[in-house]
Amino acid sequence: MTKPILIIGAGNVGTALGKAWLACGHDVRFGVSDPDHPKHAGLPRERLQSARDRRDAEIVVLATPYAAAKPALEALGDLSGAIVIDCTNPLGMGPEGLHLTLGFETSGGEEIAKCAPGASVFKTLNQTGAENMAHAAAFQPRSMMFVAGDDEARKPDVMDLVADLGFEPIDAGPLRAARLLEPLAMLWIDLVTKRGHPRDIAFARLRRE
């Protein structure tokens, strides 16, 4: 698939995804505040652009902090017809460390969809660490990655992008299932930050013999 991809945010997640998709031959650009900032020196300059200009991108990947995702989407203007892949997790810092800020009656994915009318919003690539996204093909058996979204016709495009990274993509149902996938991310974060697990662990779907 060669649909142009615009990744908003070139931090841990944006860089990991962008480099991996570039290596697969995808047409990736990174939307950032300052394309000439030295912190982006590890990315090809011709792939860096303003985060406020969608140009011809058919797929927009949100890889900003959750609080920045809505303003970032609004800056892009009309996203009708686009695929939006939401990798964010609505996290806040409390006395016991990071926690989910939206609870379980809605989700970041659903809230983001309200800001992008006419776009097909998918929640995925939020459930494991950025390093695992960069090296997903190194897991044996394959690590799973759930994909939630309401547009069944376009879901295969997103599943294919997830598979290209090396994950086993699993359809988790409608976007509402982001209410399950954001807590799953929180579980991974808890395991690695509080329970002593290394950051290279990831979840897998197994079947008994």
Ligand SMILES: NC(=O)c1ccc[n+]([C@@H]2O[C@H](COP(=O)([O-])OP(=O)(O)OC[C@H]3O[C@@H](n4cnc5c(N)ncnc54)[C@H](OP(=O)(O)O)[C@@H]3O)[C@@H](O)[C@H]2O)c1
């Ligand atoms: N880190 C992980 O392992 C991981 C795993 C799964 C999901 N996530 C989620 O993925 C998201 C990104 O995490 P991260 O670790 O990659 O964060 P990060 O390293 O802090 O990168 C976030 C990026 O977003 C950019 N940004 C902020 N506001 C922006 C705006 N309005 N427009 C354009 N770009 C903007 C920042 O650029 P400037 O600093 O130049 O503004 C920065 O490059 C978060 O929602 C996080 O919860 C993270």
